[in-house]
Structure formats: C-alpha cells, structure tokens
Amino acid sequence: MRKKYLIIIAFEKFVQLLAFFVGQVALKTSLFNYFCLKQIFEVSTISLPTFNVLCCKTFLKSQIIYPT
Secondary structure (H helix, E strand, C coil), X not given: CHHHHHHHHHHHHHHHHHHHHHHHHHHCCCHXXXXXXXXXXXXXXXXXHHHHXXXXXXXXXXXXXXXX
C-alpha cells in the first residue's frame, strides 16, 4: 500500500516537472501558452496532475497546428 502511494507521488512530481519545462517553452511562444502555464502552477499546488497532462497536450497540439 505504501509503495503504491509513493509511486503515485513520484508520478505526480514527474508530471509537475514536465509541466514546468513545457511552461518554460510556453513563456517564449504565445499568450495562450503563458495562460496555460499559469493554470498549471495554480492547479499543481492543489495537486491535480491530470489537469497538467491535459494542459501539456493542449500546448503540444497548439505547437503542431500553430507553430510560432
């Protein structure tokens, strides 16, 4: 049980780190991506990694469809 809990925490931290790096790129691209970064950090403090993943996917799709 404890091991499973630690794996969940480790995954959540990994997602937050991934969101941070995506956010660094977002700061250099567009206002939409900056807003996305802002949402990532606000929600990360509440601890919802699923939102971070969705936000990262949205960011990556925006880069493919609308390259800046």
